[in-house]
Amino acid sequence: MKVIVVKDQAAGGVEGYKVFKNALDNGAKVFGLATGSTPVTTYQEIVKSDLDFSNCTSVNLDEYVGIAPDNDQSYKYFMQSHLFNQKPFKESFLPNGLAANPAEEVKRYDKVIDEHPIDLQILGIGRNGHIGFNEPGTARDVTTHVVDLTESTIEANARFFASENDVPKQAFSMGLASIMKSKHLILEAFGDNKADAVKGMIEGPDTVDCPASILQNHPDVTVIIDEAAASKLSKKY
Numbered sequence: 585m586k587v588i589v590v591k592d593q594a595a596g597g598v599e600g601y602k603v604f605k606n607a608l609d610n611g612a613k614v615f616g617l618a619t620g621s622t623p624v625t626t627y628q629e630i631v632k633s634d635l636d637f638s639n640c641t642s643v644n645l646d647e648y649v650g651i652a653p654d655n656d657q658s659y660k661y662f663m664q665s666h667l668f669n670q671k672p673f674k675e676s677f678l679p680n681g682l683a684a685n686p687a688e689e690v691k692r693y694d695k696v697i698d699e700h701p702i703d704l705q706i707l708g709i710g711r712n713g714h715i716g717f718n719e720p721g722t723a724r725d726v727t728t729h730v731v732d733l734t735e736s737t738i739e740a741n742a743r744f745f746a747s748e749n750d751v752p753k754q755a756f757s758m759g760l761a762s763i764m765k766s767k768h769l770i771l772e773a774f775g776d777n778k779a780d781a782v783k784g785m786i787e788g789p790d791t792v793d794c795p796a797s798i799l800q801n802h803p804d805v806t807v808i809i810d811e812a813a814a815s816k817l818s819k820k821y
């Protein structure tokens with residue numbers, strides 16, 4: 585695990601951009617993408633740059649179940665507004681939030697991932713060490729799956745929706761087994777609210793209780809964290 589400690593999230597975005605540029609310059613064609621507040625500065629740096637993804641494929645980590653792609657809270661909408669509108673890909677895959685049969689959609693998405701092996705996957709991390717929507721305790725051999733969101737996640741999202749009924753209760757998520765197949769992984773984390781999760785990921789035991797600790801077994805991971813997220817690490821980087 586290569587650990588880069590930066591001053592703040594803006595500096596983290598520059599480091600994240602450099603990893604994307606290096607991958608593209610070395611022939612990467614398939615990029616695994618994440619949403620949330622963490623990767624925003626990396627996407628901003630990519631949008632400002634002359635990087636060209638028009639011959640590349642993107643595969644997103646997760647999407648809510650039961651949400652329309654044009655809903656401004658969907659992950660599809662997030663990706664379009666933060667990246668795709670300015671830096672289009674030849675093709676971009678996300679789970680279909682409106683799939684009539686989620687079990688069929690899971691199979692479809694697994695096939696998408698099998699047919700488009702990911703060269704570089706960017707990840708954030710939840711405060712409890714989750715990656716994607718793989719919460720603590722998730723089995724490590726799982727590929728794409730439907731997740732019942734935790735109460736805390738539903739409550740955290742409620743503020744973005746008109747009414748409680750509109751808040752998605754489930755999500756499609758790439759599983760840990762799929763994530764680990766990526767050739768190279770970037771995991772970004774910023775802020776002291778991620779310090780415990782970062783410590784568990786890097787220095788903690790390799791356990792299902794901290795989903796991100798699985799990355800200790802991956803041969804090519806770049807961790808980009810700010811000083812606040814690094815604050816509980818015993819080793820100085």
Ligand SMILES: N[C@@H]1[C@@H](O)[C@H](O)[C@@H](COP(=O)(O)O)O[C@@H]1O
Pocket residue numbers: 618619620621622623645646707708709710711714715716717
């Ligand atoms: N499904 C997303 C994850 O992909 C994301 O990494 C995490 C942290 O979000 P943030 O980057 O906003 O802290 O939240 C959600 O659970």
